[in-house]
Amino acid sequence: EDQVTQSPEALRLQEGESSSLNCSYTVSGLRGLFWYRQDPGKGPEFLFTLYSAGEEKEKERLKATLTKKESFLHITAPKPEDSATYLCAVKLYTGNQFYFGTGTSLTVIP
Amino acid sequence: EPEVTQTPSHQVTQMGQEVILRCVPISNHLYFYWYRQILGQKVEFLVSFYNNEISEKSEIFDDQFSVERPDGSNFTLKIRSTKLEDSAMYFCASSEDRGYGELFFGEGSRLTVL
Numbered sequence: 042e043d044q045v046t047q048s049p050e051a052l053r054l055q056e057g058e059s060s061s062l063n064c065s066y067t068v069s070g071l072r073g074l075f076w077y078r079q080d081p082g083k084g085p086e087f088l089f090t091l092y093s094a095g096e097e098k099e100k101e102r103l104k105a106t107l108t109k110k111e112s113f114l115h116i117t118a119p120k121p122e123d124s125a126t127y128l129c130a131v132k133l134y135t136g137n138q139f140y141f142g143t144g145t146s147l148t149v150i151p
Numbered sequence: 152e153p154e155v156t157q158t159p160s161h162q163v164t165q166m167g168q169e170v171i172l173r174c175v176p177i178s179n180h181l182y183f184y185w186y187r188q189i190l191g192q193k194v195e196f197l198v199s200f201y202n203n204e205i206s207e208k209s210e211i212f213d214d215q216f217s218v219e220r221p222d223g224s225n226f227t228l229k230i231r232s233t234k235l236e237d238s239a240m241y242f243c244a245s246s247e248d249r250g251y252g253e254l255f256f257g258e259g260s261r262l263t264v265l
Contacts, residue, residue, distance in 0.1 A: 075253055084155075084242050084256035085194065128194065130254075137182070137207040138196035139254060 064129035155257035174243030
């Protein structure tokens, strides 16, 4: 069965304390892996797409990387406004749907 | 910046009533989706829609659900006879490209069934 697992479930960081969020997947035929940010009561906001192992994408304090079995979202020197739930999702070559993980709830303390 | 818009933002209904959730996808997008998120749980796929027909649906999307694109801009999700377990946030999303395109989500419609 295809699975997307995110860890940790929750993460509390001091402002400026860098860390990484993990998304591991066991799927057949990965077409792309997507990272989203979700604020409470809001829709997911697109961050990155990664298509092949070794690929990296950066945006401000965030960097996403991809291997054949997992993706990391590295957050460097986070600020309180980075507090949100970060979701990863995979899309396969077959079908239209995206499969989401349960997310990592990040809290950055000033 | 183009965005997906959804109405209503919150709807409260009695069990057994019909509900219609509305979405206006990004104008040049061709693929439309409904997802739902029960409080504290993961985002779950309901249905995808392309070229005026359903292209894929999940097990959740049973006979009480239907989707429609009644005109060139709106995309609707109808729940015919709501149940308590239909209470969730419903997200509309659109994509420019079926293959590689990312999904762009609306802000969601919170449905509360009493």
